[in-house]
Amino acid sequence: MDRSLSSDARELVASARALLAELVEEGIDQIDRSLATPAECEPAEDSAQPSKGPRESAVLQTDLLAEKPLWGRKPRLEEVREVLGECTRCGLCEGRKTIVFGDGNPDADLMFIGEGPGEQEDLRGLPFVGRAGELLTAMIERGLGLSRADVYICNIVKCRPPRNRTPLPDEVAACRPFLEGQIDAVRPKVIVALGKPATSLLLGRNVAITRVRGQWHEYRGIPLMPTFHPAFILRQYTPENRRLVWEDLKAALAKAQE
């Protein structure tokens, strides 16, 4: 490899190689563009206009129903929460007690994205406060030496799925603009995707978490580290799984502190 490449470029090439290798392994020979991020789905820009960076194009993200931009360039979390309102955009509203929007530092360097609220979260209105949440909190506080209040934590869906099932594609799609708004509001230095559903959403394809965890990816220019979901670690509480998650979290923190 060209020695003059910066370490950033080398990392980018390495993660592109890893991604291509995974795609080949998974037998994927085409990408479903409907899974691409809203910014990527926008029509090509008028070449007469000054070009926009990826963050700026995300501004143009539209609410498909309202057909108007949802967020400014850097929305405030309160603004995103206000637009979410007492949401009835998908069927999950029928079983929920509380909308679980997110928790933590609005200027966090590290953002954790999980799957969806469970029973405790639904009751208390806060993400990751049940058993899996206690483990995540311990990993953040005792493992990484941060306070939970230093990071930002949210889920790909804001309402509890019945019997804690995996959220369905239409539920994830209905909630996605709010996740995008949270990412744009916080602008973390690093995102940690917890488990397969969050990782698959952010990578725009169905992934095997065992294959992609521990490797750097990117989500709209933000370094993304997929790792096992804490609920999986609770189920498979092996020294090996705990070591792997621990390594992923240490790598995420080190990158956020670069």
Ligand code: URA
């Ligand atoms: N609690 C959450 O808030 N999210 C999960 O994904 C699991 C438990």
